[in-house]
Amino acid sequence: MSPDQGDTLKQAEVVREGLTSLGYLCDEMPVSADLGKLLEGFSGKSPVMVFNLVETIRSKGRFISFVPLVLESLGMPYTGCPADAVYLTSNKILAKKIVRWNRIATPEWFTLDDLEKGIGPDGKCRFILKSVWEHASVGLDEDSIVAGIDPSAIAAELRSRSDTLGGEGFAEQFIEGREFNLSILESDSGPRVLPPAEIIFKNYPDTKARMVGYRAKWEEGSFEYSNTPRSFDFPPDDRALLRKLRSMALRCWRIFGLRGYARVDFRVDRDMRPWILEINTNPCLSPDAGFIASAKEAGLGMESVLELILKASHKQAGRPRRR
Known part of the structure; x- marks a missing residue:
């Protein structure tokens, strides 16, 4: 288990302890991409409030809005931001x-598709290669910063870092x-x-x-x-x-x-x-x-x-x- 994933479990423990000390009845429920099990878990417990701590499903950040969407479809109240905002x-x-x-103001950026078409930086500043979907600084290190000179070279670097970035990436101006x-x-x-x-x-x-x-x-x-x-x-x-x-x-x-x-x-x-x-x-x-x-x-x-x-x-x- 990676440190960022372990931190989610630590967070759940701290939140449960805090809610219990406030006098709330709490029960933790693990989440998977199995919609049937998810629906069964919610219906079986009939919660009056779900404290949403889901950050990834199957280690993928792009599924972070899955649980809020399901809860909204069931009419169940939950904490935090609504599904649309989460997505x-x-x-x-999309957020940028x-x-x-x-x-x-948000830093200039280029998608992999842009770069492959020759659309890219003018060489005046450096760019950082980031994941489109993953958060918690996944895949970010000093090697993520590249010179903004050659769009094709940046595109090649993005492709080579796909696994490290957890999938789709983009180049953002490094401020x-x-x-x-x-x-x-x-x-x-x-x-x-x-x-x-x-x-x-x-x-x-x-x-x-x-x-x-x-x-x-x-x-x-x-x-x-x-x-x-x-x-x-x-x-x-x-x-x-x-x-x-x-x-x-x-x-x-x-x-x-x-x-x-x-x-x-x-x-x-x-x-x-x-x-x-x-x-x-x-x-x-x-x-x-x-x-x-x-x-x-x-x-x-x-x-x-x-x-x-x-x-x-x-x-x-x-x-x-x-x-």
Whole structure:
């Protein structure tokens, strides 16, 4: 089992413990791509609320919207973002198109089809090769960054990295600069942006790309993992930038119809211009995850976070039974 997959199980344990401490009756249910078993599992338990923690099915991120779609078809209430929002944001190319249609900055990108047709970068900047469907920095490392010169060479590299990327990939302009995560939690008064977090690239030599790859997220003991701490401390000069990041994150919330909780990832270039990288529905709730770190910075413990997530799902469905 990969570290990111193991983290999902850890998350389920933490959420179950938190809900139990709040007095809720909880039962975990594994999910597969077998629709019959899934329907049987739900009907047999007759849940009044499903806390959706599904991130992949058969280790494929492209199936992340499967469970919300099934739950909606059954009329069962569930936590987190609705199925449409989950699908639209899980396909990174589609999400980027929607962001651009709404005149929000996102880095330039090229699909494999574009590159094979000779449509590609002008050579003025570097590009990063990313998965269309997989999240959690799957397949991302320093070798993912390539010179944006020859579309055919980039296409060949994308094809060669298909297995590492978990399938379909694309090339995205690599924004040299800083990286921020803005977490959003729905409250009684609407979506609330939690304290912004910046990823600090400590001890990185000038020759090393400043990016949050798979090692930085998951491989404890690696240089990247040990030297990419989160910071919530900002100088006064960053106030205008932070206001803009909050505004852009909330625009994404409204545009994609998000609900419950989400996270928006940004790069900020050397001219202080922010660029949206990804919109993450139902981000990880493990104790060491970025979302929970931002919640703690806002003075919210795990139980408070879980209560707010549940409340956001209760608006059209009654409260779940307590013991």
